[in-house]
Amino acid sequence: MPYPLDAAAVRAWCGLALEALGRERERIDAINVYPVADGDTGTNLYLTLESATRAVEAAFDGHASTGTAPRLADAIGAMAHGALIGARGNSGTIVAQLLRGMTEVLTAGDEPDRDARDDGPAEALRRALRRAAASTYEAVAHPVEGTVLTVATAAADAAERATGDAATVARAAHDGARTALKATPGQLAVLGRAGVVDAGGCGLVALLGALADALSGDVSAPVTVRADDPLPEAGGPEATGADGCAAPDGGGPAFEVIYLLEADDSAVARLRTRLDGLGDSLVVVGGDGLWNVHVHVDDAGAAVEAGIEAGRPYRIRITHFAGTPRTKEPEMxxxxxxxxxxxxxxxxxxxxxxxxxxxxxxxxxxxxxxxxxxxxxxxxxxxxxxxxxxxxxxxxxxxxxxxxxxxxxxxxxxxxxxxxxxxxxxxxxxxxxxxxxxxxxxxxxGATRYAELAVAERQSWTMAGVCQAGDVLGLIDGDVAVIGADLTATATTVLDRMLSAGGEMVTLVLGADVPDTLGERLERHVRERHLAVDTVVYEGGQYAVPLLIGVE
Structure with missing residues (x-):
């Protein structure tokens, strides 16, 4: 018996998708051959959906505590947000955008003042899948066919041709995606040479199968990860990224950089342009002030700095590819x-x-x-x-x-x-x-003593006495040793205490919001008061801790 397209269906979809990706994770990892053959697409998709599932469960728990039930908009919105903040890799980031596209329709519709439910669940799902496919192309800097993008578009096409209830539409989308997936080896030369289908597309088929199962109660057939049909002759289309991004054949950038970013739309538009000039496999998804940024670059620092200029980046993940050629299996x-x-x-x-x-x-x-x-x-x-x-x-x-x-x-x-x-x-x-x-x-x-400066949030007792809200705290080896009113004065006191026992090298790591002159003033203090002690200063960019100090 078909089930309604509501919050409970979204919850069931999350659970079934997580189970499906858990079963398929290793097989999808094994066919991840491009743009970097690092064997993690299945794992990245699983972790992305795990974050989405946690967010949906949190939404249900929140409503349960108030004696209310979540609406469809609450559940699908939580799923999309959870995927956005937990997205991993190219495929996970693209799936997060796909869910966001569905959310735009299922919560507010494509047109102003129009609710998705006005058309009925089946038509709402058709429009949601179409918007999802279109939004993935908008997120990728250089979209190409034969990838997860193609699979998403085929799913939307099949959904639009289907007649019947929402469960029928979902099953048609799943079938259309499966058919498109089987064709990907003929669209990407690297997949054809390896005899596998697109890894990201394979994960999307599993996700859509879980949606169809949640709405119909039927069980989808396992995903096929090997190419069943005869493959075209080698040397077909230009090799491209297996997650929808164009990528050069042969070697590629040394780093994968991913971070969440709080920024407005105009700043993100400039960021896209800058990152596109730094590397490839660029995917930027999100909106309403929160974005997930993914790019492959040779200069990881420049990619992070671009994010700092655009807004406030956090949850930064930088993976070193160690110069692994993109068309080969990863070398350990x-x-x-x-x-x-x-x-x-x-x-x-x-x-x-x-x-x-x-x-x-x-x-x-x-x-x-x-x-x-x-x-x-x-x-x-x-x-x-x-x-x-x-x-x-x-x-x-x-x-x-x-x-x-x-x-x-x-x-x-x-x-x-x-x-x-x-x-x-x-x-x-x-x-x-x-x-x-x-x-x-x-x-x-072990030979490095460490300290940090922090700002007290409330009155409390410390090992150095009572502090008030707004006081500057100097913590040495984890314990409050100095309470002061001024950042620079407290920092010099901490440095003097640490260097009283000797030291050869001072490391200063400056936070995001400290004055530009702090590092120079502290370096000068060490040079004048503690002869033969070297000082090195780094721009750390941490937000809650104004200063980190190390003494070796």
Whole structure:
């Protein structure tokens, strides 16, 4: 019996999609051959839908607490938002935009003052799928056919031809997507040579199958990931990115950069132009002030800086491709570093040193699954994991243990601050033995005292006395040691206390909102008061902590 297109159907869709992608994840990963053969499209789609599912469940829980039931607009809006903030990779980002396109129709319709329900559920779903397909083309800088974009368009075409209820329309869209998926090896030369279908399109077929199941109660057939039909002769269309983005054959940029961005539409338009000149595989999705940005570049720092100029980037993830040719299977590096960092400047700094980074905001710590995925993306047999935060030690330990079960040798370096992570990364040497590298990095981190300046949010007791809201707190090795009224004065006091026990090198990491002169003034203070101590200053870009200090 068909089910209505309502909030409960969206909830069921999320659950079924997550199950389907969980079953298909490894098979989809295995056919991810382009633009970077890093074998993570299935995993990225699963994590994207996992975030969407959590958001929908949170919406239901919120309404339950008030004794109300969510509407269709509440559920589909939560699904789209959850996918946006949790989108991974090209395919996950495009699927997030597809869901956003559906939401535009199912909540407000395509025309002003017109509700999607005015046409009935079946017609609303037809228009939603058409808007979803169109929106994916708008999000991709250089869309090409034979990718997930083609599969989405075929689904919309099939839905428009279908007659009957919403369940019938959904099943027609799924069937149309399956047919289009089988044709992708003949549209992309790289897929034809590998004898596989498009990985992103394969994930979309699973997603649409789950929608049809949620509305009809029937069970979809498994997704076919190998090409069933005879393949065309080699040398067909120009090779393109398997997730809808044009990409050059052969080598490609060294980094994948992904971040969420708070910015207005005009700033994002300028950002698209700048990032398009920096690299390829550019996808920017979102709206209403929140965007998900994905690009492949050689200069990760420049991509992050472009985001800073456009607005406030966060949840920055930078993955180093290690120069892997795009048309080959990924080569496992001997050893890699995965670092958690609190700001965009530090993310760029660590990425340029060869690390895969996970950037976080205060109050939004990464889950262990996010760290496991970063370890996978490092594509190395041995990984040094730098949590750079005392509060992340258990999460990082769980991620390391999970990665070990997958055959990766992981060492958890006990870094409690980003400045300790910088010190450990500076002595990292892949050429020596694993154990020697662990000892050297751990020793460098342990030899670095760390401090940070923060602003008190409320009156409270500390080890240095009672602080008031707005006071500047100087924390040394995690404990409040200084309470002051001025940022610079408090910082100099902290530096003097730390250097009273000796030191050779001071590292200063400046936050996003500190005065431009702070670094110069502190560097001059160290030079005048503490002879033979060198100082290095970095623009960290962290938002909640004005200053990080390291003393080696």
């Amino acid at each position: 590096a001997a050893r890699a570093v995965v670092a958690v960092v609190p700001g965009p400047g530090l993310a760029g700094l660590c990425a340029e040193a060869g690390a895969t980074t996970v950037s976080v905001r205060p109050g939004e710590p990464p889950a262990s699954g996010e760290l496991v995925q970063a370890i996978r993306q490092a594509h190395a047999r041995e990984v040094m994991l730098l949590p750079n935060d005392t509060e992340l030690r258990h999460t990082a330990a769980a991620a390391a243990e999970q990665a070990r079960t997958e055959g990766v040798r992981v060492a958890l370096i006990p870094t409690r601050s980003a400045v300790q992570g910088i010190a450990a990364l500076a002595v990292h040497e892949p050429g020596r033995s694993f154990d020697e590298d662990v000892v050297a990095m751990t020793a460098a981190a």
